[in-house]
Amino acid sequence: MATEIRVALSHGPPDPVSLPLPGCLNCQEQVRLQEREHLARELHDALGSLLMSAKLDIACIQPEVNRISPAASEHLRHLTDILNQAMALKRRIIDGLDPPLLSKHGLVKSVANLARDFSSASGIGVTTTLSDVALPAGAQLAVYRLVEEALTNIGKYANASRCSITLRKAGDAVQVEVEDDGVGFTVKEQDNFGHGLMGMKQRIEACAGELLVESAPGRGTRLQACLPLNRVAAH
Ligand SMILES: Nc1ncnc2c1ncn2[C@@H]1O[C@H](COP(=O)(O)OP(=O)(O)OP(=O)(O)O)[C@@H](O)[C@H]1O
Ligand SMILES: [Mg+2]
Numbered sequence: 001m002a003t004e005i006r007v008a009l010s011h012g013p014p015d016p017v018s019l020p021l022p023g024c025l026n027c028q029e030q031v032r033l034q035e036r037e038h039l040a041r042e043l044h045d046a047l048g049s050l051l052m053s054a055k056l057d058i059a060c061i062q063p064e065v066n067r068i069s070p071a072a073s074e075h076l077r078h079l080t081d082i083l084n085q086a087m088a089l090k091r092r093i094i095d096g097l098d099p100p101l102l103s104k105h106g107l108v109k110s111v112a113n114l115a116r117d118f119s120s121a122s123g124i125g126v127t128t129t130l131s132d133v134a135l136p137a138g139a140q141l142a143v144y145r146l147v148e149e150a151l152t153n154i155g156k157y158a159n160a161s162r163c164s165i166t167l168r169k170a171g172d173a174v175q176v177e178v179e180d181d182g183v184g185f186t187v188k189e190q191d192n193f194g195h196g197l198m199g200m201k202q203r204i205e206a207c208a209g210e211l212l213v214e215s216a217p218g219r220g221t222r223l224q225a226c227l228p229l230n231r232v233a234a235h
Contacts, residue, residue: 033137040098047090055083099144107140108132108167111147115165118151124180126151127164133174139227142203143167143176149196150178150223158182158221172229179222184215200225 058080066073102110108130115126135143147165154163160182167176185192193201197213204211204225215221 030138033141036097037103040094043090043094043097048087051083051087051090055080058083099141099148102140102144103137106132107135107143110144111165111167114144114147114151118155122155124154124160125162127162128166130165130167131169133167133169134229135174135227139174139207139209142207142209143174143225143227145203146176146200146223146225147178149200153196154178154180154182154221157185160220169229170226174227174229176225176227177222179220181220184217184219184221186217187213187215189213 058076062073062076065076099110111130112128115128118124119126151163154160158180160180163178163180163182165176165178167174169175189197200223201211204227207227209225209227212224212226213221214224
């Protein structure tokens with residue numbers, strides 16, 4: 001890997017106390033995550049049960065309507081289609097707010113599921129080495145989104161035959177690596193970082209971390225994020 005960009009820590013040296021200060025980034029991030037989880041739960045429970053009871057009502061009257069009016073029956077079928085679409089949309093919005101299984105099953109299982117789904121959709125072999133690391137919710141989401149976008153990029157650009165995902169504790173930090181053996185690219189943050197790589201960088205930095213992007217044409221790509229445990233513990 002010839003080209004390397006090191007993205008500097010956006011924060012200074014560690015604070016003497018690890019508790020979040022009022023109004024600090026950690027608190028804001030924590031509040032934001034709680035709001036998202038709350039919204040996801042409301043959508044799931046309240047909107048979900050409204051849509052389901054509308055579907056059940058339709059199923060109840062459908063046989064009678066079928067008997068009386070074929071035209072009205074067709075409208076009911078159309079209405080059921082619309083409700084199914086609304087339920088699918090609700091699911092997609094919830095998944096965006098609280099990625100599948102992350103808050104429920106934790107990072108290791110969620111990343112393993114991402115890897116499995118990506119591998120079966122793309123045909124690219126994925127090796128995973130995932131240790132259970134004690135990251136707070138905000139940092140878990142940053143790691144999950146990093147792996148998700150890295151795999152999307154591999155599927156779109158890398159033409160790789162294999163890739164690997166590693167999550168491990170290294171001293172007082174957590175390291176995440178996604179590596180592929182594909183075509184690689186010339187890393188120029190100002191020129192060719194899109195929303196994907198910039199988003200990763202911002203999320204990792206918001207957790208006081210560091211992102212390293214290593215790649216070169218013909219040499220594959222390696223993304224490595226390092227999240228210091230003592231700085232992210234308050235998230
Ligand atoms: N694994 C990879 N292999 C080869 N090229 C890559 C890989 N990952 C990223 N790239 C290159 O880096 C560029 C920037 O990626 P980034 O994810 O930031 O943006 P994008 O995928 O082009 O668009 P989006 O904003 O939708 O993510 C890509 O257009 C691609 O050229
Ligand atoms: Mg991308």
